[in-house]
Amino acid sequence: MTYLSRVRINPLRAASRTLLANPRALHGAVMAGVPDQAPGDRILWRLDADHPRRPVLLVLTPAKPDWTHIVEQAGWPDADGEHYAIRDYSPLIAQLATGREFGFRLTASPVQNTSTPDKSSPHRTKTAAELHHRSYRIAHRTAAQQLTWFLERTPRWGFTVPAARTDVPAPGLEPSTTDGPPAQEVRITDRSRRTFTKPGTRTPVTLTTATFEGRLRITDPDLLQTALLGGIGPSKAYGCGLLTLAPLPSGQR
Known part of the structure; x- marks a missing residue:
């Protein structure tokens, strides 16, 4: 059984x-926080810090975890309310069906593999030469590269991103030309x-994310x-790769 956890973090504490x-x-x-880890178990996590005063840690685990240590060190152990929530992931998996739409969020590390990097550090060059590597893993740094x-x-991940929904322009305001592909429902x-x-x-x-x-x-x-369940892209140990889904508001379904 797989579980998705949501842990509240207190950003004012030293450990936090x-x-x-x-x-x-x-x-x-x-x-x-995950006991009895079996070889090959994939544990994914992501830190959502949209609200700087209320960062949230999301963790996907193959066994039921215990986040008491994080609450005690970096949460609000004596405060009221739910310090962390753990939910069975099976109901979400059961909802996956062709054609169904969800809202999503993903923090990833977009990279490219190339044998001719524009810039390479002395350490990377030395390591590649010693190990006879023929390619380098280079992070995409611009927003355009990351989105592409x-x-x-x-x-390859089993979904597409639909075209952005826009209102029909008023008569006389239609664009005369269309430059490039239509916008899609995704943003960084x-x-x-x-x-x-x-x-x-x-x-x-x-780490570039x-x-x-x-x-x-x-x-x-x-x-x-x-x-x-397996994550997307590299650097999964460092908070990348956890794709989460959410139901769409009724007006966007």
Whole structure:
């Protein structure tokens, strides 16, 4: 059974500031909440910080977790209300059907593999030469590149992004020409670039992410289920790859 958790974070506590600033530290806190991890278990998480005073940690786990340690260290342990919620993911999976539409959110790390990068750090060049690598993994840094990366890959994830819904223009205001493809129901709501180090090494890790939000239409329920449970793109240990779905408002269905 799979579970989706929602954990409230108090950004004013010292431990919280460490978790919010360092994806590696938050990864460790997430893993500490899942007992009896089996080899091959995929644990996905995402930090939603739309409201800077009320960041929320979302975690998808293959076993029922316990987030008491995060509440005690980085939440409001003595406050009223629900500190974290854990829900069975099966009802959502059961709703997946071809043609059905959902709202979605995804934080991902858009990258490209290339054998001729425009810029390459001395460390990357040395490592590639030592290991005889013929390609590099380079992050997409512009919003246009990141959006293209996302839209080009949606078919392999089992969905498409419909064209944006617009009102019919008034007579005489129709555009005379149409430049480029029609707009689609997706936007980038956040972009970030963070650098941190792993334990036992001084080599920095740079993580470039983009958060996508919009509306999707299911084309292959099995592929979408795989994307939901297995994650999308690289850097899953650092808060990338968790695709979440939400029912659309009645007027957008």
